[in-house]
Amino acid sequence: MTGFIVRWAMAFVLLAATFNPTRYNFIVWARNNWDAQMPLTVLFALLLLVGYIIYLRATLRSIGAFGMGLILAIAAALAWVLVDYGFLDLDDPTRNLWLGLVALSLVLGIGLSWSHVRRRLSGQSDMDDVDE
Template sequence: MGFVIRWIFAFVLLTATYNPTEWNYVRWSMANYETSLSLTVLFGLVLLIGYIIYLRATLRSIGIFGMILILAVVGTILWVLFDQGVMSFEDPSINTWIGIFALSLVLAIGLSWSIVRRKLTGQADMDDVDE
């Protein structure tokens, strides 16, 4: 259940930033930055904090190679679904949603990996401490 919650928050973070609908930060800020600059900056900073939390945890737990590996697995699954005729990539908005889904999986796995590793191996990840 914890992974699902982490994935939902990652998905919400990514979709709040950008999605194919008109309801996202990028489009709202482009339309309203002149009249609502303070709100645009505030919402942008809140989103930035969310990205820093997710990206820092993901980079510390699985690293760049792990992120690329997860994206490769998701991409290969999509390739298989396309090759078997289950999925089509004709609609650009569906492609955007697929990309958001894939990136949210990477962030959720990265945030959850330390917990999974500890349960599998019994070893805890610790931050490096300078003494």
């Protein structure tokens, strides 16, 4: 369980570092500093891109696009239930954006962890296809 929490937390940090409703995110920083610090902006953009490639590639390989959509649908249904029972109010756009970041980070965290879960459930390891 600790491994999943670490993978999920890193996915959340990746998404929140890219964009969040505060002024402390890459998008706002890059927009404000593009002219003065273009090389640093490009470097940070490339580092974020590497993080996204790692997470998205692993997620697409382990659960695929259908699995990603299914996890997002479950998160949306959970939000619907919480709103319906009065535990969650969606009137605050800032809170909605944070909820979206949590939902997307859960998709990436589950995608990166799915091979480990499948191995524990089935006892079988996954192997990447290797072209000879």
